[in-house]
Amino acid sequence: MFSVYLYFHQVRGLYCGATPSFVGMAFESSLAFGIYSQTKQLLQGETHNDKPRPLAIVPSAAFAGAVISFILCPSELVKCRMQVQGTDYLVPSSSRYSGPLDCALKTVKTDGLTGIFRGGVATLLRESIGNAVFFSTYEYVRYYMHLPMRNVSTDPSHFIDAGIGIVSGGLGGIACWSAVLPIDVAKTIIQTAADGNHTRNPFRVLESIYRRSGVRGCYTGLGPTIVRAFPANAAAIVTWELAMKILGIKRE
Template identity: 30%
Template sequence: MSANKTIKDLTAGTVGGIAQVLVGQPFDIVKVRMQTAPKGTYSGMLHCAGGILKHEGPLAFYKGTLSPLLGIGLCVSIQFGALEYTKRFFASRNLLAGIGGENGMTLSGNQLFTAGVIAGLANGVVSGPVEHIRIRLQTQSNTNPTYRGPLDAVKKIYSAHGIAGIYKGQAVTLLRESTGYGVYFLTYEKLVQREMAAKGVRRDQISPTNSVLYGAAAGYALWFVIYPIDMIKSRMQTDGFTAATGRKYSSTLDCVRTVWRTEGLNAFTRGLTPTLIRSPFANGATFLGFEMASRLLNS
């Protein structure tokens, strides 16, 4: 029964992940370009987006999409699978302790945050290399690209730099995922709990509109916490692999210090506007996809 439930969670998570990529990818490429471009390259989000459209065409907004479409689908699948498994573990503990309501599933804030952290760490093992490849593809030259696609990028990076090259920027990725998803799922689940308690309804009776709204709120909570970390991750994952290939940063901490010294505080929030515009749509779509798929699979 537990294995069957986990399979359903993984499947529903995949649906949520695919929805997230299709809705959020155009905003994401603008965010990454703004995060990684030299200071002064873009005057704002519209300048960046307009330049992409003018010089690279509309399809450029989905550059590197194959990698996240497959990879982020898998990442979100793992993320929700780990989350729901951990929630059930805490619920079983609650039942033994006689807390958490009839089935123990009314988890505490600490339990929900911990479940989110575990989900983020599990997700980060896959999302690190997936996002690394996506960012390389998003930021490479359109006229003289280094990589022909995600598989070509994986082959070339692995051949030259091994598994460490594939997992470049992994330490900051794990920090981002664990911190961010702890807050992300805590926010969403608390909003769901509040509606269930206030209206006396089951989770599967919450309207799809509210799933979208709660997902949007969770997305804003996540980005409020992690955006500066995400910017450092993007810098690390677009940096050269060696001094000979233009490496600027010797470590994550060196990246933070260098950006602070040379570009100031504003660099840590550059590209935030497209992220805030993207967030409610992408995260609302993620939770809507997961909740609707879960209901269908469990009906």
């Protein structure tokens, strides 16, 4: 019985910081796709040409990323701090948090209200650039995969649509994280630094990493991130497109 409890406790440790991450992702997904769609439609205007337009896609995606960064920054700060506290040499037992709310309250008490937004610049850069890369890749892959079916009188089946959504969303996720992972690495270091005077400039952090470990150090965790990026973003795109169909929203 004790061994079962110990196993459960170890498995639960793998999900430290999951709650704020789930909450942040819920707001991120709803806001990001909604702001992107509305802004792109506003910039494109009334048009019957469904070919991707970078002048509408890139600023719309970057704007969506900039907005959601203000929600993601506090939730990811709590998530990152909850995750690193499982190791004694990083966070002593006396300084550990009992939960996400306790982490947020102690951060505000120690560093003030601005403390909860530590890493905000890095988050803003990651989300703006990442969303621009993601939606650009998604739109172009989707367009060219649909291209052979343009002259077909019948609409593609739901299975084909879902397949295109999986490929375009998955490749978009890979492209996104390949572009912004170094910024995310810097953000994590900034948010989990024990020293309150640690620099919050992501470029200085990356410069320090590059001097110590080269380009490889800036891409720490690329493998697991890519493995996660494809299914996660594929699922997000398929869900988004399915929701639009159910709600009767016409995709321009």
